[in-house]
Amino acid sequence: MNDHLVIMAGGVGSRFWPMSTSILPKQFADVLGCGKTLIQLTYDRFRGVVPKENVWVVTSAQYASLVRQQLPEVQRQNILLEPCRRNTAPCIAYVSWRIKSQDPKANIVVSPSDHVVLDVPEFQRVIKSGLKFVSETDSIVTLGMKPTRPETGYGYIQADLSCATARNKEIYRVDSFHEKPDAETAERFIQRSYYFWNAGIFLWNINTIVNAFRIYQPEISRIFEDLLPIYGTSQEQSLINERFPLCDNISVDYAILEKADEIYVFPADFGWSDLGTWGSLLLNTERDIHGNACIGNNIITAETTNCIIHATQERKVIVQGLDGYIVAEKDNSLLICRLGEEQRIRQLTEQ
Amino acid sequence: MNDHLVIMAGGVGSRFWPMSTSILPKQFADVLGCGKTLIQLTYDRFRGVVPKENVWVVTSAQYASLVRQQLPEVQRQNILLEPCRRNTAPCIAYVSWRIKSQDPKANIVVSPSDHVVLDVPEFQRVIKSGLKFVSETDSIVTLGMKPTRPETGYGYIQADLSCATARNKEIYRVDSFHEKPDAETAERFIQRSYYFWNAGIFLWNINTIVNAFRIYQPEISRIFEDLLPIYGTSQEQSLINERFPLCDNISVDYAILEKADEIYVFPADFGWSDLGTWGSLLLNTERDIHGNACIGNNIITAETTNCIIHATQERKVIVQGLDGYIVAEKDNSLLICRLGEEQRIRQLTEQ
Numbered sequence A, B: 001m002n003d004h005l006v007i008m009a010g011g012v013g014s015r016f017w018p019m020s021t022s023i024l025p026k027q028f029a030d031v032l033g034c035g036k037t038l039i040q041l042t043y044d045r046f047r048g049v050v051p052k053e054n055v056w057v058v059t060s061a062q063y064a065s066l067v068r069q070q071l072p073e074v075q076r077q078n079i080l081l082e083p084c085r086r087n088t089a090p091c092i093a094y095v096s097w098r099i100k101s102q103d104p105k106a107n108i109v110v111s112p113s114d115h116v117v118l119d120v121p122e123f124q125r126v127i128k129s130g131l132k133f134v135s136e137t138d139s140i141v142t143l144g145m146k147p148t149r150p151e152t153g154y155g156y157i158q159a160d161l162s163c164a165t166a167r168n169k170e171i172y173r174v175d176s177f178h179e180k181p182d183a184e185t186a187e188r189f190i191q192r193s194y195y196f197w198n199a200g201i202f203l204w205n206i207n208t209i210v211n212a213f214r215i216y217q218p219e220i221s222r223i224f225e226d227l228l229p230i231y232g233t234s235q236e237q238s239l240i241n242e243r244f245p246l247c248d249n250i251s252v253d254y255a256i257l258e259k260a261d262e263i264y265v266f267p268a269d270f271g272w273s274d275l276g277t278w279g280s281l282l283l284n285t286e287r288d289i290h291g292n293a294c295i296g297n298n299i300i301t302a303e304t305t306n307c308i309i310h311a312t313q314e315r316k317v318i319v320q321g322l323d324g325y326i327v328a329e330k331d332n333s334l335l336i337c338r339l340g341e342e343q344r345i346r347q348l349t350e351q
Helices: A038-045 A061-070 A090-101 A122-137 A181-192 A205-215 A218-226 A236-246 A252-257 A278-282 A343-350 B038-045 B061-070 B088-100 B120-136 B182-189 B207-216 B218-224 B236-246 B252-257 B278-283 B345-350
Strands: A003-008 A055-060 A079-082 A107-112 A140-145 A157-162 A172-177 A197-203 A262-269 A294-295 A299-302 A307-311 A316-320 A326-328 A332-336 B001-008 B057-060 B081-082 B106-112 B140-145 B156-164 B171-176 B194-205 B263-268 B293-295 B301-304 B308-309 B314-322 B325-329 B335-339
Touching: A003 A038, A003 A090, A038 A061, A055 A090, A061 A079, A061 B088, A079 A090, A090 A107, A090 A205, A090 A218, A090 A236, A090 A252, A090 B038, A107 A122, A107 A205, A122 A140, A140 A157, A157 A262, A197 A205, A197 A262, A197 B278, A205 A218, A205 A236, A205 A252, A218 A236, A218 B293, A278 A307, A278 A326, A278 A343, A278 B218, A294 B156, A299 B345, A316 A326, A316 B325, A316 B345, A326 B335, A332 A343, A332 B325, A343 B038, A343 B301, A343 B314, B001 B038, B001 B088, B038 B061, B057 B061, B057 B088, B061 B081, B081 B236, B088 B207, B088 B218, B088 B236, B088 B252, B106 B120, B106 B207, B120 B140, B120 B194, B120 B263, B140 B156, B140 B207, B140 B252, B156 B263, B182 B207, B194 B207, B194 B252, B194 B263, B207 B218, B207 B252, B218 B236, B278 B308, B278 B325, B314 B325, B335 B345
Parallel strands: A003 A055, A003 A107, A055 A079, A140 A262, A294 A307, A299 A316, A307 A326, A316 B335, A332 B314, B001 B057, B001 B106, B057 B081, B140 B263, B293 B308, B301 B314, B308 B325
Antiparallel strands: A107 A197, A140 A197, A157 A172, A157 A197, A172 A262, A326 A332, B106 B194, B140 B194, B156 B171, B156 B194, B171 B263, B325 B335
16 A cells, blocks of 8 residues: 555644644644544544555654654654744655655655544545545645635635546646635635635645655755655654754745646535634534534533633633633633634734 | 621622632632732721731631631631521621620621722721720611612611711711612612611620620520530530521621611711622722723733733733623633623522
8 A cells, every 4th residue: 555644733823822832732632622632633534545554744843742642553753753843845845755765656645634624434535536646647636625705814726627637537737826815806716616725635646746846846855855865764853853944944835836737626525624713613613502612511601602612621611791702711821802803812822 | 905806707709700619708819919818908907996816707617727827817716617607697696795705895896808998097997986986885886888879789778867976976877778779779879868888897885786686686695695604615616516507597787787776877988899799899990091900910901891800820811802791710710701790690600
């Protein structure tokens, strides 16, 4: 089996304060109150799709023990540690050369660690179909989510729906990528059937991605190419600690996807959310008849509607008379914020 | 010196949840965030008025160690422990006979432990003047607070302002007592100069109160009269534990004040609040320019007005976009409630 999964788990999720902090980012938290953390849910979602010895996690060095603890099935040597934050391109380059050193025929799916998928069987069908496609073609494939609202927080993919690929009738060529749009543009996008949200889930085979890096990011490529002899040896971490910081801070979208020609999109619909904000969590959580999502065991509400109340640490919480608020409590921190004003959370926590 | 102070400290303050709980009622909490608990502020307010060996505290047995800890200057034998709750009449009867056994010439001021007084010099002047008056007359004196709003949560005293007493030109005969009025009646009361709030602060000499109990509450009197030989001995607590529960559950207002003839009121104005609810705390705490009272060291507010935010346990609290709410956090409990809906707190905590 040459199918590999890369879970990117280095983010901080500061808009989810106080549930997500740099000590315990949201991928390591039981955000949904279901008894599993987001990274555990991510791992579980790929069971039966990718053999467990082919699961890779790239994270910050400071979260190594969290990953080992929460994903004990992932082999220690498959947990790659970034010495510093350099966005997704260096992260993907590192893991790509690392996998190449071990499996030169690898097909790879790259996934964030903190997203939610509601329809797992459909998700698995799409991933399997996509992995088969990239095993047969030198294509870079992104998953495109059918937009359900004029979201200004996501990037959009414009697909050429006029002609599906020969090998997979569900996969189309990408016309262009669009950065996070303003409200008016987002409204226009969702009127058209050929705009999709960029979910940040990518599929490719190892030669495609390595060659794309060589062409579009020669400096990053050289750093990880040079280390080919030492991957999997005791020298790996110390050399990565030395060289990784030299990489540009750049996203894979900007570094590769927006530059390469042969980019494809696989439109899919499996109840996806990036859980980027408290509001998106509200959309993805079961609500009571008053529209409240109460995550925690000891929450009482009265005259309260359309609120998300997150208090999972056995706290007793009483909320009376609120409409449309986030109430989140964790450790020694409490947040009360109007839904829709979540962009203020980062500012306020920095005070 | 025959002047004595009785501090009643057996209440629970359930409308102040979660700051006030049966484990730590509000009189033992630093409600104002000033570094002192309400009972400590009460004790301090009488410094220089009553000698410290004449300070008595009546409380529930379960709070004995809290009283000893917070008021180390009060003599151990002056802390009287009620084995169960029986409202204020049995409490006052017990401490009265107990004081009588030791000082048959005592003059007594009885005070709740959980009220706030802003103008302490004026308070002390009133108490000293009142104690002198009751040392010279067989009168029952209540303090009457000038009403500042049509409060429906207090009892009202109707004074006969036509004629002050001969011995003290500030003290008047009481015409009648009125239970907590409805809103319309309260509005009418505050239009008239002769209605006052009943602050629950009483002054009398020992013979007056003991005789009043003998006349109006003979059963309660008999219980404490019978124990005269054992007050101050090692038998006291066990006999109190046996007999005290036999008392009727009745307030001193209902048991004595509304029945006796010679009742007087001393109208006074020293910035008093019973701190019965979160709303009353808001009225008695310094507010920022947005009308917020933030009690705690790590509270950030944004687009927030007219709120009381109480989080004294070194919590980080961020509140955005609230107007007119109580936010209170303590131990493992959090309350968010619209100001004015505080009567719901008791109901909701009982769920």
